[in-house]
Amino acid sequence: MLLSFEEFAAFTPQRETYALFGYPLGHTMSPALHAALFAATGRDADYIAVTVPPEKLAEALALAREKLAGINLTIPHKKAVIPLLDEVDPSAADLHSVNTVAFRDCKAIGFNTDILGFAESLEKDSVSLRGKKVLLLGYGGAAAVMAYHCLCEGATLYITGRNLDKAEALRAQLLAALPHAKCLTCTRRRIPKDVQIVLNATPLGMFPREDKTPLYFLPHKVGYVFDAIYNPPVTALMRLANPKRTKTRDGLFMLVMQAARAQTIWYGAQFADGACDSILRRMYGQMAVKRLHDKYHKRHIVLCGFMGSGKTTVGRKVARLTGLPFVDLDRYIEAQEGLTIPEIFAQHGEAYFRDLETKYVTEVTARQEGCVLSLGGGAVLRPENVAAIKRTGLLILLDTPFFRILKNLSYSTGRPLLEKENRAEETRRLYQARRPIYEQAADCRVRSPRLGEVVERTLKAI
Numbered sequence: 001m002l003l004s005f006e007e008f009a010a011f012t013p014q015r016e017t018y019a020l021f022g023y024p025l026g027h028t029m030s031p032a033l034h035a036a037l038f039a040a041t042g043r044d045a046d047y048i049a050v051t052v053p054p055e056k057l058a059e060a061l062a063l064a065r066e067k068l069a070g071i072n073l074t075i076p077h078k079k080a081v082i083p084l085l086d087e088v089d090p091s092a093a094d095l096h097s098v099n100t101v102a103f104r105d106c107k108a109i110g111f112n113t114d115i116l117g118f119a120e121s122l123e124k125d126s127v128s129l130r131g132k133k134v135l136l137l138g139y140g141g142a143a144a145v146m147a148y149h150c151l152c153e154g155a156t157l158y159i160t161g162r163n164l165d166k167a168e169a170l171r172a173q174l175l176a177a178l179p180h181a182k183c184l185t186c187t188r189r190r191i192p193k194d195v196q197i198v199l200n201a202t203p204l205g206m207f208p209r210e211d212k213t214p215l216y217f218l219p220h221k222v223g224y225v226f227d228a229i230y231n232p233p234v235t236a237l238m239r240l241a242n243p244k245r246t247k248t249r250d251g252l253f254m255l256v257m258q259a260a261r262a263q264t265i266w267y268g269a270q271f272a273d274g275a276c277d278s279i280l281r282r283m284y285g286q287m288a289v290k291r292l293h294d295k296y297h298k299r300h301i302v303l304c305g306f307m308g309s310g311k312t313t314v315g316r317k318v319a320r321l322t323g324l325p326f327v328d329l330d331r332y333i334e335a336q337e338g339l340t341i342p343e344i345f346a347q348h349g350e351a352y353f354r355d356l357e358t359k360y361v362t363e364v365t366a367r368q369e370g371c372v373l374s375l376g377g378g379a380v381l382r383p384e385n386v387a388a389i390k391r392t393g394l395l396i397l398l399d400t401p402f403f404r405i406l407k408n409l410s411y412s413t414g415r416p417l418l419e420k421e422n423r424a425e426e427t428r429r430l431y432q433a434r435r436p437i438y439e440q441a442a443d444c445r446v447r448s449p450r451l452g453e454v455v456e457r458t459l460k461a462i
C-alpha cells in the first residue's frame with residue numbers, strides 16, 4: 001500500500017503496522033519483502049509505504065510514534081531524521097545515516113541495517129576483509145555504509161569516482177569516526193593494481209542502462225566483486241569477472257538482509273535456517289517477471305532444450321518462484337488430445353505430432369496471462385513455432401551437459417524417438433543434430449549440471 005502524507009495522517013492501522021518513509025517513492029520492493037519476512041516468522045503485521053516530503057518529516061515521525069510499531073527511511077530522510085530521534089546507534093551516528101527507527105519505551109531509536117545487510121552478503125560468500133585491499137566505486141549513501149564496514153573489519157580501502165573532492169569528503173568523514181583506519185582515495189586512472197575486492201556503490205549498470213559499467217577491466221588480483229545494484233541481477237561489472245577465479249554478488253541479498261535485520265530490531269525476529277535464502281529466490285523470481293515485462297516486453301518464460309535436460313523440473317520451480325502458472329507442452333497436448341505422446345506417435349506418426357505441437361504452442365503463447373512454458377525437445381525445430389514463441393515469450397535454452405542428460409534419460413521411458421536398439425548412440429546423434437538449432441533459436445542460455453543452480457541462473461538470465 002502506497003499512501004500520500006495526507007492519507008497517512010488520516011490512516012488508522014488495523015494491526016501492528018510498519019512503514020517506509022521516502023520522497024519521492026516510486027516502485028518499491030519493501031512492502032513485498034517485509035510481508036514475506038513477516039510470513040516467515042509468523043508475525044501478524046502490515047507494512048506500508050508513505051510519501052513524506054522533506055518539510056513533513058518531523059510531523060510524519062510524530063504520527064509514526066502514535067500509529068506505527070517501527071519505520072524505515074530512504075532518500076532523502078536518512079540524515080535529516082537524526083536530530084528528530086531520541087537515540088542513535090553508534091554506527092548509524094558515525095555514518096550520519098539512519099534507515100530504521102524502533103519505538104521503545106516512548107523513545108525513537110535510530111539504526112542503520114544497510115551495514116548489517118552488506119556484512120551478511122560478504123559473510124554468505126565467506127569473504128574476509130581483514131588485511132585485504134578493497135576498491136570502492138562511489139562515495140554516496142551506499143558507499144559510506146560499505147566503506148565503514150570494510151574499515152571496521154580491517155581492510156585497506158581505496159575510494160574512487162568521477163569527483164575526487166567528494167571521495168575525499170567521504171574519506172574525511174570516515175576517518176573522523178575511525179581515526180586509525182586505512183582509507184585512501186585514488187583517481188580512476190590510478191587504481192592500485194593489487195586490489196583484491198571491488199565494490200560498486202554507483203548506479204552505473206542499473207536498468208535500463210545495463211551496458212554501463214564504472215570500470216572497463218578488473219585488476220588481475222580481484223577475487224570478489226560486489227555490486228549494490230540488483231536490477232539487473234548480473235551487471236556489466238559482474239560480467240567482467242572471470243567466473244573461474246572471481247566470485248560475484250549483486251545487491252539483492254543485502255536488500256533482503258537489511259530488511260530482515262530491521263525486523264530483528266523491531267520485534268526480535270529470528271529467521272529459521274534457509275528462510276532468508278528462500279525469500280531471496282522468490283525476490284529473484286519477482287524481479288524476473290518485472291524484467292520480462294519492462295525489458296523484453298514479453299509475458300511468458302519459455303524453456304527449450306534436449307529431452308532429459310530438466311525443462312519440466314526447472315519449469316515447475318521457476319513457476320513457483322515467479323508466481324506464474326506452469327504449462328508443460330507435452331502434458332498439455334496429451335490432455336487436449338486424450339492420448340499419451342507414445343500413443344500419438346504410434347497411431348498417427350511423428351509428422352502429425354509436430355502439427356499438434358505447432359497448434360498448441362501457438363495457442364498457449366497467444367494467452368494473455370503469462371506463464372512458464374516447458375517445451376518438448378523438438379518444439380523449436382519448426383521456425384514457425386519459434387516465431388510464435390518469440391512474439392510473447394523469452395526463449396531460454398537449458399543447455400544441460402550431455403552426461404547429465406544421459407543420466408536423466410536413464411530413469412525415463414515413453415520417449416518414442418529413443419525407442420531404438422542402440423539408445424545411447426541414437427541419443428548422442430539426435431543431441432548433436434539439435435544443439436545448434438536450440439542455440440540459434442534461444443534468446444539466452446543457462447548451463448549447469450546442478451538443478452538448484454540452473455533454476456537460479458534461469459531467473460538471473462532474464
Ligand code: NAP
Pocket residue numbers: 114117137138139140141142143161162163166201202203204206228229230250251252254255256258
Ligand atoms: P547516492 O547516494 O546518490 O550515490 C550515488 C553514487 O554514484 C555517487 O558516488 C555518485 O557520484 C555516483 N554516480 C552517480 N552517477 C554516476 C555516473 N554517471 N558516473 C559515475 N558515478 C556516478 O546513491 P546510493 O543510495 O549510494 O545508491 C548507489 C547504488 O547502490 C544504487 O544503484 C542503489 O540502487 C544501490 N543501493 C543498493 C542497496 C542494496 O540494499 N542492495 C542499498 C542502497 C543502495 P556523483 O556524486 O559524482 O554523482
